[in-house]
Amino acid sequence: MKRNVDIKSMKYEDFNDNEYIEQMLKELRENGTNVIVGCLDDVIEWGRSNSLWPLTFATSCCGIEFMAIGAARYDFARFGFEVARASPRQADFIMVAGTITNKMAPVLKRLYDQMADPKYVVATGGCAISGGPFQKSYHVVNGVDKIIPVDVYIPGCPPRPEAMLYGLMQLQRKVKAQRFFGGVNKSISEKEYEKLMREDTNKAEDNRDYDESGLA
Amino acid sequence: MENNTAIKDRITAIEPAAVWSEAGDGLFKVPAASFRHLAEQLRHAEGFDFLRSLTGVDEGEEGLGCIYHLENTGTGENVAVSALDTDRENASLPSVHDLWKGAGFNEREAYDFFGIKFIGHPDLRRLYLRDDWKGFPLRKDYDMSLNPLNMENEEANDDSPSYVMTKDGGYILKRHPLFEDQEYVINIGPQHPATHGVLRFRVSLEGEIIKKLDVHCGYIHRGIEKLCESMTYPQTLGFTDRLDYLGAMQNRHALCMCIEKAMGLEVSDRIRYIRTIMDELQRIDSHLLFIACLSQDMGALEVFFLGFRDREKVLDILEQTTGGRLIQAYNRIGGVQADIHPDFVKKVKEFIKYMRPKLQEYHEIFTGNVIVQQRLEGTGVLSREDAISFGATGGTGRASGWACDVRKRHPYGVYDKVDFKEIVLDNGDCFDRYMVRVKEIEESLNIVEQLIDNIPEGEYLMKTKPIIKLPEGSWYSAVEGSRGEFGVYLESRGDKSPYRLKFRSTGLPLVSCIDTISRNAKIADLIAIGGTLDYVVPDIDR
Numbered sequence: 001m002k003r004n005v006d007i008k009s010m011k012y013e014d015f016n017d018n019e020y021i022e023q024m025l026k027e028l029r030e031n032g033t034n035v036i037v038g039c040l041d042d043v044i045e046w047g048r049s050n051s052l053w054p055l056t057f058a059t060s061c062c063g064i065e066f067m068a069i070g071a072a073r074y075d076f077a078r079f080g081f082e083v084a085r086a087s088p089r090q091a092d093f094i095m096v097a098g099t100i101t102n103k104m105a106p107v108l109k110r111l112y113d114q115m116a117d118p119k120y121v122v123a124t125g126g127c128a129i130s131g132g133p134f135q136k137s138y139h140v141v142n143g144v145d146k147i148i149p150v151d152v153y154i155p156g157c158p159p160r161p162e163a164m165l166y167g168l169m170q171l172q173r174k175v176k177a178q179r180f181f182g183g184v185n186k187s188i189s190e191k192e193y194e195k196l197m198r199e200d201t202n203k204a205e206d207n208r209d210y211d212e213s214g215l216a
Numbered sequence: 217m218e219n220n221t222a223i224k225d226r227i228t229a230i231e232p233a234a235v236w237s238e239a240g241d242g243l244f245k246v247p248a249a250s251f252r253h254l255a256e257q258l259r260h261a262e263g264f265d266f267l268r269s270l271t272g273v274d275e276g277e278e279g280l281g282c283i284y285h286l287e288n289t290g291t292g293e294n295v296a297v298s299a300l301d302t303d304r305e306n307a308s309l310p311s312v313h314d315l316w317k318g319a320g321f322n323e324r325e326a327y328d329f330f331g332i333k334f335i336g337h338p339d340l341r342r343l344y345l346r347d348d349w350k351g352f353p354l355r356k357d358y359d360m361s362l363n364p365l366n367m368e369n370e371e372a373n374d375d376s377p378s379y380v381m382t383k384d385g386g387y388i389l390k391r392h393p394l395f396e397d398q399e400y401v402i403n404i405g406p407q408h409p410a411t412h413g414v415l416r417f418r419v420s421l422e423g424e425i426i427k428k429l430d431v432h433c434g435y436i437h438r439g440i441e442k443l444c445e446s447m448t449y450p451q452t453l454g455f456t457d458r459l460d461y462l463g464a465m466q467n468r469h470a471l472c473m474c475i476e477k478a479m480g481l482e483v484s485d486r487i488r489y490i491r492t493i494m495d496e497l498q499r500i501d502s503h504l505l506f507i508a509c510l511s512q513d514m515g516a517l518e519v520f521f522l523g524f525r526d527r528e529k530v531l532d533i534l535e536q537t538t539g540g541r542l543i544q545a546y547n548r549i550g551g552v553q554a555d556i557h558p559d560f561v562k563k564v565k566e567f568i569k570y571m572r573p574k575l576q577e578y579h580e581i582f583t584g585n586v587i588v589q590q591r592l593e594g595t596g597v598l599s600r601e602d603a604i605s606f607g608a609t610g611g612t613g614r615a616s617g618w619a620c621d622v623r624k625r626h627p628y629g630v631y632d633k634v635d636f637k638e639i640v641l642d643n644g645d646c647f648d649r650y651m652v653r654v655k656e657i658e659e660s661l662n663i664v665e666q667l668i669d670n671i672p673e674g675e676y677l678m679k680t681k682p683i684i685k686l687p688e689g690s691w692y693s694a695v696e697g698s699r700g701e702f703g704v705y706l707e708s709r710g711d712k713s714p715y716r717l718k719f720r721s722t723g724l725p726l727v728s729c730i731d732t733i734s735r736n737a738k739i740a741d742l743i744a745i746g747g748t749l750d751y752v753v754p755d756i757d758r
Contacts, residue, residue, distance in 0.1 A: 056409045057407060058413065059413060059414050059435070059436045059753075059754070060413070060436055060458070060461065060753075060754040061458055061461040061542055061543060061754070063413065064461060064462070064505070064542055065541070065542060067508075067524070068524060068528075071508075071520070071521055071524030071525070071528075072521050072524065072525055073524070073525070073528050086408070086409045088407075098436070098754075099436060099438055099754075101434075101435060101436055101437055101438060102346070102363070102365055102366065103344075103345065103346055103370070103434050103435050103437065104406065104414060104435045104436065105365060105366075105367060106366075106367050106368065106369045106370065107406055107407065107414075107435065109367060110369070111407055133454060133455065133458070134438045134439070134440070134443065136443060136446070137438055137439040137440075137442070137443055138353050138358070138360050138363065138439050138442065139345070139353070139437055139438060139439045140438050140439070141365060146365070147367070157543065158542055158543065160541065
């Protein structure tokens, strides 16, 4: 069956950089989908993409703009993002708003690991994308994609709220283009992912010396 | 510094070894051995009770050391003292944490960046970097490749080292536990919605009463001061906006002022008027956000929306002239980036007219609320002595009865020409800290109203050389940021980039006093205390 990704608030041709999502759709169509599963997929993804819950995570300047899109003027509730969660266990995507430093990097990785699948990452602002103005610093990670996989990049320093909304709508499109049934949202296969997870858990159980103070 | 002549003779009388160095603002150079004696005399006999800024420096051959900027809050006298230790391997200085409480955290910072051991400091852990960090990054000979990205979780280190003086003049390392085995310690942050960013507390509880609190900083330490050392002066300006992003205008104003002072450049009246108006608009913006965040932390979500509604109006005005919403990049060395927008005056007047009655709305919905009053009144009391000793300036200091406004103490811009009240309240509790800021919005509106009609004609950008080089020397200048004194210490060796650039964080004194004021408070009050202290974490960590 033929599938497309439509976002109600914006016309299809108004989105830029479509190749990535087009590619996903093409793969989807070429592999073929069962009608029943496809219909179910459509319904589930319609629901998922319109109720993406962000994690309230902000390290610096971009966090204030993140608050601004939560407030009345820009109001991301119109797109279904308004339920910002303080716990990673309940969040669907993490908006990395601000610089990630070397000390923060393990914490961010842990937050990401604590989130339930399917999960997404939005790198907001120059710092999260590449280190931004602090690229040459001794204590700044040059891009969060070195630590966790990133789905959407929103450039700016800080990006305007409109840019953030646009980026989040791109994320909605990506969610819609995915298959919900048949695999978690990972670039690696399900088996590999499980193996990694098992290794992680076993390691922690054997040593018992990990820092429990940061557990949410 | 203004009153140096009188104090010069007195310092030479206390410590004959102190040498006056003329370059820049001028400072006293004291040998490390006799520094402690001078510090005690200055604190107790001369009444220098406010440590404005403590800057670690690496002077190469001359050794490592610190520069102390002191102020007497009674007389307004200022003095800068530098103490250097020539032994680079084992640099050590006597600690002054018992004279000025604010030195406690600042010395930890200097230890972290330069590896200077402060003898007698009770808790000399690293402040920003991880405990397993190798080397000291702000030393000139630091090797960047020593510390690759380490994805191992940081271990919670529970003992604090301190160096104790022995009888033969040496010192030994002692370790003592931070928390006892039986203590119930909970962790808050770095990912917590009420810490206003990535600050981390470890709180020792008895029931729900806080017994001890340990602050961990550095989760957003970006090494701005080190980066500045490799940038030209105009390039360094960009970082100031990103320190305390709610005081972007004021921070940049401070650095521009410092560089202009070093260049000997007088800016035109128009520039000073524009800068002052912009500073005040930024202050209104920041205080509105303060109310919004405080109310959100306390569960009054409606006021969050009100705060942001009014804040957007300020941002619109700023955006029209500067082109930026949050980070404006407006001030430049010798002026401002662009002239004000033709509609600027009209829009500002409209805003003043709009804002005054809206303040009443906050009072009706938030200030008068019973829950708010019960949670804020009487909690987290900071005494006046402690506020001065910690150097907790801004709204926090003024709520404790300390008239610490830089706009009054060391007028800059056109603050000496406008008539405004310095809001000072006496209780020092959370409610007063909140009220100071609400009243300051009114005062800021008054200041802007007085200035907006009288902006004189003139240049908006003075002519400067394409490559800016400063003479040798050191300068310190400060502005009243949105949340306290924001100072810039600049040391130049005659190059086109600074030798050392230090920003006096407005937030660091605020988090250093949080242990003192939250003891014996309930754990739930910590949220209100943190909210009313109004720190911005990237400004603390720099």
